[in-house]
Amino acid sequence: MPGTDVTADPWEYCLYIPNDPRAVTVSRRTLRLILTMHGLIRLVDLAELLATELISNAVRHTKGPAALRVRWSAGVLRIGAWDADPTPPEPPVPLEQVVDLEEGRGLALVKACADLWGWQPLSREGNRGKVVWCELGAA
Template identity: 85%
Template sequence: MLECESDEPWEYTLYIPNDVRAVTVSRRTLRLILTMHGLIRLGDVAELLAAELVSNAVRHTKGPAALRVRWSAGVLRIGAWDADPEPPEPPGSFEQAGDSEEGRGLALVRACSDLWGWQPLTRDGNRGKYVWCELTSAA
């Protein structure tokens, strides 16, 4: 396993089209980023969380999206930007979703991350939102 050479913060942004295949591209890109920074131990959970966030961004909006990954002070933040300014549906529980495959994404994000949230964004006249979660490294 590669060792992290430095505790210096870093950040990557992957801009993706509105295409369901972007979820797979995002997961594989995230895995590569974590491997190269010696954080592969966070890979499985981070991939799951990224897939849920990107999937929501692609499935529930019509425009482009982006995956953003940031490491700082032992915290990995994974977020998805999309062009829809509407807030995400509040996460329910797995029991509320029943057998339905819909409505479990943010419940999964809430259950598997240390912290999660969202914020509206306005930039260059474009509106949208950023939904994020954090994993704290237990190195």
């Protein structure tokens, strides 16, 4: 059946979004469609949670556009949120400390749920800013 071979060749998508809170929902639904079409339905719920946190931070804490980047390679799903602000993200606080907070849980959830996460500054081909990313294994 096409679209269900998770050992297939690597692929990558990038969705550029405006600085608009509605872009978070658009990103989440786009990610669900991408993963479903590539036969990775078992990763959808967790991937949606992580992408929502990453994109929400990009939209909430910066003034410019953002982008959702999704890449599959060698059995690993990488989800990234690009924004134009090169300022590093605030380090996540331990998840048990943010349970009662209204804000500030995003990166704590990412750290707790992803196999790996990080960020990197960008300044190539005229693009500036940073990417905050996380990875999920297919297992």
